Amino acid sequence: SQKIEQNSEALNIQEGKTATLTCNYTNYSPAYLQWYRQDPGRGPVFLLLIRENEKEKRKERLKVTFDTTLKQSLFHITASQPADSATYLCALASHNTDKLIFGTGTRLQVFP
Amino acid sequence: NAGVTQTPKFRVLKTGQSMTLLCAQDMNHEYMYWYRQDPGMGLRLIHYSVGEGTTAKGEVPDGYNVSRLKKQNFLLGLESAAPSQTSVYFCASSYPPRETQYFGPGTRLLVL
Numbered sequence: 001s002q003k004i005e006q007n008s009e010a011l012n013i014q015e016g017k018t019a020t021l022t023c024n025y026t027n028y029s030p031a032y033l034q035w036y037r038q039d040p041g042r043g044p045v046f047l048l049l050i051r052e053n054e055k056e057k058r059k060e061r062l063k064v065t066f067d068t069t070l071k072q073s074l075f076h077i078t079a080s081q082p083a084d085s086a087t088y089l090c091a092l093a094s095h096n097t098d099k100l101i102f103g104t105g106t107r108l109q110v111f112p
Numbered sequence: 113n114a115g116v117t118q119t120p121k122f123r124v125l126k127t128g129q130s131m132t133l134l135c136a137q138d139m140n141h142e143y144m145y146w147y148r149q150d151p152g153m154g155l156r157l158i159h160y161s162v163g164e165g166t167t168a169k170g171e172v173p174d175g176y177n178v179s180r181l182k183k184q185n186f187l188l189g190l191e192s193a194a195p196s197q198t199s200v201y202f203c204a205s206s207y208p209p210r211e212t213q214y215f216g217p218g219t220r221l222l223v224l
Contacts, residue, residue, distance in 0.1 A: 008152070031210060032210055032211065034211075034212070034213075041218070042217060042218070043116075043202050043204075043215030043216055043217050043218050044155070044202070044213075044215050045215070046212045046213065046214070049211060049212065089154070089155070091213075093209075093210035093211075097210070098143060098160065098162055098209035098210065099145075099157055099160060099170065099209075099210075100157075100210065100213060101157075102147075102154050102155040102156075103154060104152060104153065104154035105154060
């Protein structure tokens with residue numbers, strides 16, 4: 001069956017370090033992979049989208065990689081700040097659907 | 113430009129009562145989605161719409177109905193609420209499909 005896995009345990013890192021979050025998937029052939037940020041009590045907010053033919057995408061301190069062989073995406077936040085503390089969701093879209101499938105998210109806590 | 117708005121923000125229902133959640137978007141998006149988010153389950157798609165007058169079932173459609181009479185509005189109905197429908201409901205819109213989804217702030221529903 002199709003599955004998207006994100007680490008359910010919170011990731012705690014010190015300010016200034018690089019945070020790396022993982023999204024693994026099975027039995028999918030994704031056309032796009034997206035990352036969203038969700039703060040408590042709020043809706044998810046889009047961060048980055050990477051297509052199947054792209055290996056890496058950057059936006060300011062954010063970097064996403066997409067390895068269709070390993071069936072994995074890594075999401076990096078460099079020079080992390082306490083304001084980066086939130087839950088980060090990955091989402092996949094396959095070629096033959098109009099829908100996104102979301103992972104359960106990983107909570108990131110950046111402490112000073 | 114308000115983006116995606118949802119009403120109400122919070123509601124308490126008794127088992128068996130009915131209610132309608134309203135989602136409105138001002139971005140002229142064709143695609144609209146209703147999700148529910150539960151602890152440990154992530155975002156799950158209830159119903160979605162690919163255009164005015166069209167609706168389709170998502171992953172967890174039982175107990176819900178939807179309507180898209182106007183392009184900017186997407187209504188989610190609970191005909192006979194059950195405690196299992198206690199959740200946070202998010203509406204989203206996008207165009208084109210499978211790309212960036214814009215989420216509303218959510219409706220927190222408690223069914224007693």
